Amino acid sequence: MAEVSQAQVEDAIKMYIDPYLEGDLVSNKALKNINIDGDRVAVDIELGFPADGYKNDLGAKLKEKVEAIDGVAEASFTISHRITSHAVQKGVKTINGVKNIIAVASGKGGVGKSTTSVNLALALSAEGATVGILDADIYGPSQPRMLGVSQQPESADGKSLEPLNSYHIQSMSIGYLIDEETPMIWRGPMVTQALEQLLNDTKWKDVDYLIIDLPPGTGDTQLTLAQKVPVTGAVIVTTPQDIALLDARKGLKMFEKVEVPVLGIIENMSTHICSECGHEEHIFGSGGGGRMAEQHDVDLLGALPLDISIRTSTDEGKPSVVADPEGRIAEIYRDIARRVAAKLSQKTRDFSASFPNIVIQNN
Numbered sequence: 611m612a613e614v615s616q617a618q619v620e621d622a623i624k625m626y627i628d629p630y631l632e633g634d635l636v637s638n639k640a641l642k643n644i645n646i647d648g649d650r651v652a653v654d655i656e657l658g659f660p661a662d663g664y665k666n667d668l669g670a671k672l673k674e675k676v677e678a679i680d681g682v683a684e685a686s687f688t689i690s691h692r693i694t695s696h697a698v699q700k701g702v703k704t705i706n707g708v709k710n711i712i713a714v715a716s717g718k719g720g721v722g723k724s725t726t727s728v729n730l731a732l733a734l735s736a737e738g739a740t741v742g743i744l745d746a747d748i749y750g751p752s753q754p755r756m757l758g759v760s761q762q763p764e765s766a767d768g769k770s771l772e773p774l775n776s777y778h779i780q781s782m783s784i785g786y787l788i789d790e791e792t793p794m795i796w797r798g799p800m801v802t803q804a805l806e807q808l809l810n811d812t813k814w815k816d817v818d819y820l821i822i823d824l825p826p827g828t829g830d831t832q833l834t835l836a837q838k839v840p841v842t843g844a845v846i847v848t849t850p851q852d853i854a855l856l857d858a859r860k861g862l863k864m865f866e867k868v869e870v871p872v873l874g875i876i877e878n879m880s881t882h883i884c885s886e887c888g889h890e891e892h893i894f895g896s897g898g899g900g901r902m903a904e905q906h907d908v909d910l911l912g913a914l915p916l917d918i919s920i921r922t923s924t925d926e927g928k929p930s931v932v933a934d935p936e937g938r939i940a941e942i943y944r945d946i947a948r949r950v951a952a953k954l955s956q957k958t959r960d961f962s963a964s965f966p967n968i969v970i971q972n973n
Contacts, residue, residue, distance in 0.1 A: 614681045619644050619651055622675040628668070630659065630952035635672075638956070649683035651676055657691040658955030660737035660818070663944050665689045693739060693818040693951075697958040698840035699869055707814035708742070710842040710954060713835060713870070715824045715861045722878040723847040724752045725924050726914070727823035730845070732931035733940070733947035735779050739818040742773060742780040744809055746835070747825040748801045751785030758927025762786055763812075771812045777932050782812045802834040809839060819951070832861075836868035843873040843954050845911065848902065850877060858902065873953040874909035875902060876946060879916040909953065912946035914939070 623641060624634045631638045635655060643654040653676070661668070669687040676685035695709040705711070714730065716723040728743060735741040745753035754760060757776040763786050764772045773780035784804060814820065822839070825831055835841060844865045848858035858875070865872050903910040914920070923933035930939040 614646050614649070614651065614679060616644050616646065618679050619646070619653065619676055622679055623653070623672060625675050626671055628952075630661070630664075630948050631956065649681055651682055651685045653685065653687050655687060655689045657689065657952075658694065659948060659951035660691050660693065660734060660739040661689075661948050661951075662738040663736065664948060691738060693955075694959055696842045696954060698842055699836070702838060702840045704840045705810065705814065705820075708817045708820045710818065711820045711822060711840055712873070712950065712954070713822045713824055713839075713841050713844040713865075714847060715832065715844055715865070716826050716847045716858060721826075721847050721849045721858075722914075722920075723826065724756065724823050725920060725929070726847045726876055726878060727821050728753060728756045728924065728929050729920075729931050729940075729943045730947055730950065731779050731819075731821040732777055732929055733943040734819050734821075734951060735777070736931060736935065736940075736944060737947055737951070739951070740816055741778075742782075742814050742817040742820040744812075744820060744822045745781070745783030745785060746805050746808075746822050746831055748784050748804050748831070749825065751783045753781055753783045753823060754785040755927060756924045756929055757781055759786070769811065771808075773812050773814060780814060780817060782808050784808065801831060805831055805834055806838060819954075832864060836864070836870060841870045843871050843950075843957065845873050845950060846875045847878055848875060849879045862902075862908070871957060872908050873950050874911035876911050877913040880913035909949070911949045911953075912942055914942055 620636055620641065624636045627634055628638070628640075631640075635641050638658075640655050640657055641653070642656045645652040653672070655668075655672070669689055672687050673685050676682055693709060695704070698704065698711070712730075714723060714727040724745075724747070731741045731743040743753060743757075745751045757779075759774050759776045759781065761774065763774055763782065766772065771782065773782050774786060775781070809822075822835065822841075824835065846858050846862050862872055862875075917939060919934070919937075920930050920939060923930050926933075930937070931943050934940055
Protein backbone atom coordinates (compact mmCIF):
# COMPACT_ATOMS: atom_id res chain seq x y z
CA MET A 611 0.00 0.00 0.00
CA ALA A 612 1.32 3.47 -0.97
CA GLU A 613 2.45 5.71 1.88
CA VAL A 614 0.51 8.96 2.00
CA SER A 615 2.43 12.24 2.38
CA GLN A 616 1.32 15.62 3.76
CA ALA A 617 2.11 17.19 0.36
CA GLN A 618 -0.37 14.85 -1.34
CA VAL A 619 -3.10 15.80 1.12
CA GLU A 620 -2.32 19.51 0.67
CA ASP A 621 -2.44 19.18 -3.12
CA ALA A 622 -5.80 17.41 -2.91
CA ILE A 623 -7.23 20.16 -0.68
CA LYS A 624 -5.85 22.80 -3.05
CA MET A 625 -7.99 21.33 -5.82
CA TYR A 626 -11.16 22.56 -4.09
CA ILE A 627 -11.91 26.23 -4.85
CA ASP A 628 -13.99 27.71 -2.04
CA PRO A 629 -16.94 29.71 -3.48
CA TYR A 630 -16.81 32.30 -0.69
CA LEU A 631 -13.06 32.89 -0.57
CA GLU A 632 -12.87 32.45 -4.36
CA GLY A 633 -9.63 30.55 -3.91
CA ASP A 634 -8.25 27.39 -2.33
CA LEU A 635 -8.08 26.86 1.43
CA VAL A 636 -4.30 26.39 1.53
CA SER A 637 -3.54 29.75 -0.12
CA ASN A 638 -6.09 31.39 2.18
CA LYS A 639 -4.30 29.93 5.23
CA ALA A 640 -7.36 27.97 6.38
CA LEU A 641 -5.49 24.64 6.54
CA LYS A 642 -4.17 24.33 10.11
CA ASN A 643 -3.15 20.71 10.61
CA ILE A 644 -2.84 17.35 8.81
CA ASN A 645 -2.48 14.15 10.82
CA ILE A 646 -1.69 10.94 8.90
CA ASP A 647 -2.05 7.59 10.66
CA GLY A 648 -1.47 4.80 8.13
CA ASP A 649 -4.35 4.98 5.67
CA ARG A 650 -6.35 7.41 7.81
CA VAL A 651 -6.08 11.19 7.47
CA ALA A 652 -7.43 13.80 9.90
CA VAL A 653 -7.45 17.46 8.84
CA ASP A 654 -8.16 20.66 10.79
CA ILE A 655 -9.59 23.59 8.83
CA GLU A 656 -10.10 27.01 10.41
CA LEU A 657 -12.11 29.54 8.40
CA GLY A 658 -11.87 33.28 8.98
CA PHE A 659 -15.63 33.68 8.63
CA PRO A 660 -18.68 32.00 10.24
CA ALA A 661 -20.10 29.21 8.07
CA ASP A 662 -22.20 26.85 10.19
CA GLY A 663 -24.62 26.28 7.30
CA TYR A 664 -21.79 25.38 4.93
CA LYS A 665 -19.38 23.31 7.05
CA ASN A 666 -21.00 19.91 6.35
CA ASP A 667 -21.03 20.53 2.60
CA LEU A 668 -17.42 21.77 2.70
CA GLY A 669 -16.32 18.75 4.75
CA ALA A 670 -18.00 16.33 2.32
CA LYS A 671 -16.32 17.94 -0.71
CA LEU A 672 -12.87 17.96 0.90
CA LYS A 673 -13.33 14.37 2.07
CA GLU A 674 -14.07 13.32 -1.52
CA LYS A 675 -10.84 15.01 -2.77
CA VAL A 676 -8.59 13.49 -0.08
CA GLU A 677 -10.11 9.99 -0.24
CA ALA A 678 -9.30 9.95 -3.98
CA ILE A 679 -5.59 9.77 -3.02
CA ASP A 680 -4.10 6.29 -3.51
CA GLY A 681 -3.51 4.82 -0.03
CA VAL A 682 -6.16 6.85 1.84
CA ALA A 683 -8.98 4.69 3.23
CA GLU A 684 -10.67 7.37 5.31
CA ALA A 685 -10.40 11.15 5.68
CA SER A 686 -12.03 13.18 8.44
CA PHE A 687 -12.30 16.95 8.73
CA THR A 688 -12.73 19.22 11.74
CA ILE A 689 -13.96 22.59 10.49
CA SER A 690 -14.09 25.59 12.81
CA HIS A 691 -13.95 29.38 12.43
CA ARG A 692 -12.15 32.24 14.15
CA ILE A 693 -13.19 35.82 13.52
CA THR A 694 -10.52 38.50 13.94
CA SER A 695 -10.57 42.30 13.83
CA HIS A 696 -9.73 43.92 10.52
CA ALA A 697 -8.24 47.30 9.65
CA VAL A 698 -10.39 50.45 9.58
CA GLN A 699 -9.84 54.05 8.37
CA LYS A 700 -6.58 55.64 9.54
CA GLY A 701 -6.80 57.72 12.71
CA VAL A 702 -10.19 56.34 13.84
CA LYS A 703 -10.37 54.64 17.24
CA THR A 704 -11.88 51.18 17.54
CA ILE A 705 -14.92 50.55 19.76
CA ASN A 706 -14.76 48.41 22.90
CA GLY A 707 -16.46 45.05 22.50
CA VAL A 708 -16.68 45.27 18.69
CA LYS A 709 -14.32 43.48 16.28
CA ASN A 710 -15.71 44.59 12.91
CA ILE A 711 -18.26 47.18 11.74
CA ILE A 712 -20.18 46.68 8.49
CA ALA A 713 -22.16 49.68 7.17
CA VAL A 714 -25.23 48.88 5.09
CA ALA A 715 -26.10 51.80 2.82
CA SER A 716 -28.23 52.83 -0.13
CA GLY A 717 -28.32 56.04 -2.13
CA LYS A 718 -32.11 56.32 -1.83
CA GLY A 719 -34.97 55.15 0.38
CA GLY A 720 -37.43 52.39 -0.41
CA VAL A 721 -34.96 49.78 -1.64
CA GLY A 722 -35.29 47.52 1.41
CA LYS A 723 -32.03 48.48 3.13
CA SER A 724 -33.31 48.10 6.71
CA THR A 725 -34.92 44.74 5.90
CA THR A 726 -31.64 43.62 4.33
CA SER A 727 -29.65 44.90 7.35
CA VAL A 728 -31.68 42.99 9.93
CA ASN A 729 -31.74 39.78 7.90
CA LEU A 730 -27.98 40.06 7.24
CA ALA A 731 -27.40 40.44 11.00
CA LEU A 732 -29.63 37.44 11.77
CA ALA A 733 -27.98 35.39 9.01
CA LEU A 734 -24.46 36.09 10.37
CA SER A 735 -25.72 35.03 13.80
CA ALA A 736 -27.25 31.84 12.35
CA GLU A 737 -23.85 31.09 10.76
CA GLY A 738 -22.21 31.18 14.20
CA ALA A 739 -21.08 34.78 14.80
CA THR A 740 -21.85 37.13 17.70
CA VAL A 741 -23.71 40.01 16.07
CA GLY A 742 -25.01 43.46 16.93
CA ILE A 743 -27.08 45.94 14.92
CA LEU A 744 -27.15 49.72 15.29
CA ASP A 745 -30.09 51.58 13.79
CA ALA A 746 -28.44 54.79 12.54
CA ASP A 747 -31.62 56.18 11.01
CA ILE A 748 -32.45 58.79 13.66
CA TYR A 749 -35.41 60.27 11.75
CA GLY A 750 -37.01 56.97 10.80
CA PRO A 751 -35.82 54.13 13.07
CA SER A 752 -37.32 50.82 11.96
CA GLN A 753 -35.22 48.15 13.71
CA PRO A 754 -37.29 48.10 16.96
CA ARG A 755 -40.38 47.03 15.00
CA MET A 756 -38.44 44.63 12.77
CA LEU A 757 -36.83 42.94 15.78
CA GLY A 758 -40.09 42.93 17.76
CA VAL A 759 -38.56 44.92 20.63
CA SER A 760 -40.36 47.77 22.40
CA GLN A 761 -38.82 48.17 25.88
CA GLN A 762 -36.27 50.82 26.85
CA PRO A 763 -32.61 49.88 27.32
CA GLU A 764 -31.26 49.73 30.86
CA SER A 765 -28.33 51.73 32.21
CA ALA A 766 -26.47 50.29 35.19
CA ASP A 767 -24.19 53.32 35.69
CA GLY A 768 -26.39 56.14 34.35
CA LYS A 769 -23.87 56.79 31.55
CA SER A 770 -23.84 53.75 29.27
CA LEU A 771 -26.68 51.74 27.71
CA GLU A 772 -27.16 47.98 27.72
CA PRO A 773 -28.01 46.70 24.22
CA LEU A 774 -31.36 44.98 23.87
CA ASN A 775 -31.36 41.35 22.77
CA SER A 776 -33.67 39.78 20.22
CA TYR A 777 -33.16 36.48 18.35
CA HIS A 778 -29.61 36.27 19.83
CA ILE A 779 -28.47 39.61 18.36
CA GLN A 780 -27.66 42.78 20.32
CA SER A 781 -29.34 45.96 19.13
CA MET A 782 -29.53 49.70 19.78
CA SER A 783 -31.79 52.34 18.23
CA ILE A 784 -33.09 55.83 19.00
CA GLY A 785 -36.46 54.11 18.57
CA TYR A 786 -35.94 52.41 21.97
CA LEU A 787 -35.64 55.81 23.67
CA ILE A 788 -38.62 57.64 22.15
CA ASP A 789 -42.27 56.88 21.45
CA GLU A 790 -42.90 55.28 18.02
CA GLU A 791 -45.19 58.16 17.03
CA THR A 792 -42.78 60.95 18.08
CA PRO A 793 -41.10 62.75 15.14
CA MET A 794 -37.41 63.66 15.51
CA ILE A 795 -37.29 67.38 14.63
CA TRP A 796 -33.52 67.72 14.92
CA ARG A 797 -30.87 69.53 12.92
CA GLY A 798 -27.81 67.75 11.50
CA PRO A 799 -25.35 68.29 14.41
CA MET A 800 -27.84 66.82 16.93
CA VAL A 801 -28.38 63.79 14.71
CA THR A 802 -24.66 63.09 14.32
CA GLN A 803 -24.12 63.53 18.07
CA ALA A 804 -26.95 61.10 18.79
CA LEU A 805 -25.41 58.56 16.40
CA GLU A 806 -22.01 58.83 18.10
CA GLN A 807 -23.58 58.42 21.54
CA LEU A 808 -25.66 55.40 20.53
CA LEU A 809 -22.57 53.76 19.10
CA ASN A 810 -20.00 54.64 21.76
CA ASP A 811 -22.19 54.58 24.89
CA THR A 812 -23.68 51.15 24.22
CA LYS A 813 -21.94 48.30 26.09
CA TRP A 814 -21.54 45.92 23.16
CA LYS A 815 -20.52 42.46 24.34
CA ASP A 816 -17.83 40.64 22.29
CA VAL A 817 -19.47 41.45 18.96
CA ASP A 818 -17.81 39.87 15.89
CA TYR A 819 -19.83 41.99 13.45
CA LEU A 820 -21.76 45.17 14.20
CA ILE A 821 -24.16 45.97 11.35
CA ILE A 822 -24.95 49.68 11.00
CA ASP A 823 -28.25 50.32 9.24
CA LEU A 824 -27.63 53.74 7.67
CA PRO A 825 -30.30 56.21 6.59
CA PRO A 826 -30.54 56.72 2.80
CA GLY A 827 -28.40 59.35 1.11
CA THR A 828 -24.87 60.73 1.51
CA GLY A 829 -25.40 63.43 4.15
CA ASP A 830 -24.29 64.26 7.71
CA THR A 831 -24.82 60.78 9.17
CA GLN A 832 -22.80 59.08 6.45
CA LEU A 833 -20.02 61.67 6.76
CA THR A 834 -19.84 61.17 10.53
CA LEU A 835 -19.67 57.44 9.99
CA ALA A 836 -16.82 57.84 7.50
CA GLN A 837 -14.82 60.26 9.65
CA LYS A 838 -15.40 59.07 13.22
CA VAL A 839 -16.68 55.48 13.17
CA PRO A 840 -14.21 52.60 12.60
CA VAL A 841 -15.88 50.96 9.60
CA THR A 842 -14.32 47.73 8.33
CA GLY A 843 -16.40 47.51 5.17
CA ALA A 844 -19.60 48.66 3.50
CA VAL A 845 -22.41 46.90 1.66
CA ILE A 846 -24.57 48.73 -0.89
CA VAL A 847 -28.25 47.77 -1.31
CA THR A 848 -30.03 48.64 -4.55
CA THR A 849 -32.91 47.56 -6.78
CA PRO A 850 -32.36 46.82 -10.50
CA GLN A 851 -34.08 50.02 -11.71
CA ASP A 852 -31.94 52.82 -13.17
CA ILE A 853 -33.00 55.53 -10.69
CA ALA A 854 -32.01 53.37 -7.70
CA LEU A 855 -28.71 52.40 -9.33
CA LEU A 856 -27.90 56.08 -9.97
CA ASP A 857 -28.19 56.84 -6.24
CA ALA A 858 -26.49 53.60 -5.19
CA ARG A 859 -23.44 54.64 -7.24
CA LYS A 860 -23.22 57.86 -5.21
CA GLY A 861 -23.17 55.82 -2.00
CA LEU A 862 -20.48 53.53 -3.39
CA LYS A 863 -18.31 56.46 -4.51
CA MET A 864 -18.70 58.14 -1.11
CA PHE A 865 -17.20 55.09 0.62
CA GLU A 866 -14.40 54.94 -1.94
CA LYS A 867 -13.52 58.59 -1.27
CA VAL A 868 -13.27 58.06 2.49
CA GLU A 869 -11.27 54.83 1.99
CA VAL A 870 -13.85 52.41 3.37
CA PRO A 871 -13.74 49.21 1.29
CA VAL A 872 -17.01 48.24 -0.39
CA LEU A 873 -17.52 44.51 0.18
CA GLY A 874 -20.15 44.25 -2.52
CA ILE A 875 -23.66 44.98 -3.76
CA ILE A 876 -26.94 43.31 -2.81
CA GLU A 877 -29.70 43.55 -5.42
CA ASN A 878 -33.09 43.63 -3.72
CA MET A 879 -36.48 43.11 -5.40
CA SER A 880 -34.58 41.46 -8.24
CA THR A 881 -37.54 39.54 -9.63
CA HIS A 882 -41.20 38.94 -8.71
CA ILE A 883 -42.75 35.49 -8.75
CA CYS A 884 -46.55 35.51 -8.67
CA SER A 885 -47.83 33.62 -5.62
CA GLU A 886 -50.91 32.54 -7.61
CA CYS A 887 -49.54 31.32 -10.97
CA GLY A 888 -45.75 31.20 -10.50
CA HIS A 889 -45.07 33.63 -13.37
CA GLU A 890 -41.73 35.42 -12.98
CA GLU A 891 -41.49 39.09 -13.91
CA HIS A 892 -38.67 41.66 -13.63
CA ILE A 893 -40.83 44.54 -12.37
CA PHE A 894 -37.88 46.87 -11.67
CA GLY A 895 -35.75 45.79 -14.63
CA SER A 896 -33.07 43.13 -14.61
CA GLY A 897 -29.33 42.75 -14.14
CA GLY A 898 -28.77 46.32 -12.86
CA GLY A 899 -26.91 45.25 -9.72
CA GLY A 900 -24.66 42.93 -11.72
CA ARG A 901 -23.78 45.65 -14.24
CA MET A 902 -23.04 48.12 -11.45
CA ALA A 903 -20.82 45.56 -9.68
CA GLU A 904 -18.92 44.96 -12.91
CA GLN A 905 -18.46 48.67 -13.64
CA HIS A 906 -17.07 49.39 -10.18
CA ASP A 907 -15.09 46.15 -9.84
CA VAL A 908 -16.95 44.93 -6.73
CA ASP A 909 -18.87 41.72 -6.12
CA LEU A 910 -22.59 41.14 -6.55
CA LEU A 911 -23.15 39.43 -3.19
CA GLY A 912 -26.62 38.14 -4.02
CA ALA A 913 -30.07 38.93 -5.39
CA LEU A 914 -33.33 38.76 -3.46
CA PRO A 915 -36.80 38.38 -4.98
CA LEU A 916 -39.73 40.72 -4.42
CA ASP A 917 -41.60 38.40 -2.06
CA ILE A 918 -44.57 39.31 0.13
CA SER A 919 -43.28 37.07 2.96
CA ILE A 920 -40.18 39.29 3.40
CA ARG A 921 -42.42 42.32 4.01
CA THR A 922 -45.00 40.60 6.22
CA SER A 923 -42.43 38.84 8.43
CA THR A 924 -40.43 42.02 9.15
CA ASP A 925 -43.65 44.00 9.84
CA GLU A 926 -44.58 41.32 12.38
CA GLY A 927 -41.20 41.61 14.14
CA LYS A 928 -39.95 38.23 12.93
CA PRO A 929 -37.69 38.71 9.87
CA SER A 930 -37.38 36.00 7.19
CA VAL A 931 -34.21 34.37 8.59
CA VAL A 932 -35.99 33.54 11.87
CA ALA A 933 -39.58 33.30 10.53
CA ASP A 934 -38.68 30.53 8.09
CA PRO A 935 -35.07 29.47 8.84
CA GLU A 936 -35.15 26.54 6.38
CA GLY A 937 -36.87 28.50 3.59
CA ARG A 938 -35.43 29.77 0.29
CA ILE A 939 -35.28 33.44 1.41
CA ALA A 940 -33.33 32.59 4.59
CA GLU A 941 -31.01 30.45 2.47
CA ILE A 942 -30.24 33.44 0.18
CA TYR A 943 -29.59 35.75 3.16
CA ARG A 944 -27.26 33.18 4.76
CA ASP A 945 -25.36 32.75 1.50
CA ILE A 946 -24.97 36.56 1.29
CA ALA A 947 -23.83 36.66 4.95
CA ARG A 948 -21.09 34.10 4.24
CA ARG A 949 -19.96 36.09 1.19
CA VAL A 950 -19.83 39.36 3.16
CA ALA A 951 -17.90 37.77 6.05
CA ALA A 952 -15.51 35.91 3.71
CA LYS A 953 -14.75 39.13 1.80
CA LEU A 954 -14.07 40.88 5.08
CA SER A 955 -11.84 38.02 6.30
CA GLN A 956 -9.49 38.70 3.38
CA LYS A 957 -8.97 42.35 4.38
CA THR A 958 -5.90 43.51 6.30
CA ARG A 959 -5.99 42.42 9.93
CA ASP A 960 -5.95 44.98 12.73
CA PHE A 961 -3.03 44.31 15.06
CA SER A 962 -3.47 47.43 17.23
CA ALA A 963 -4.75 45.35 20.17
CA SER A 964 -1.47 43.41 20.13
CA PHE A 965 0.63 46.50 20.82
CA PRO A 966 0.95 47.90 24.35
CA ASN A 967 0.10 51.52 25.05
CA ILE A 968 3.22 53.58 25.79
CA VAL A 969 2.92 55.65 28.96
CA ILE A 970 5.55 58.27 29.80
CA GLN A 971 6.01 58.92 33.51
CA ASN A 972 8.08 61.63 35.23
CA ASN A 973 10.05 60.04 38.05
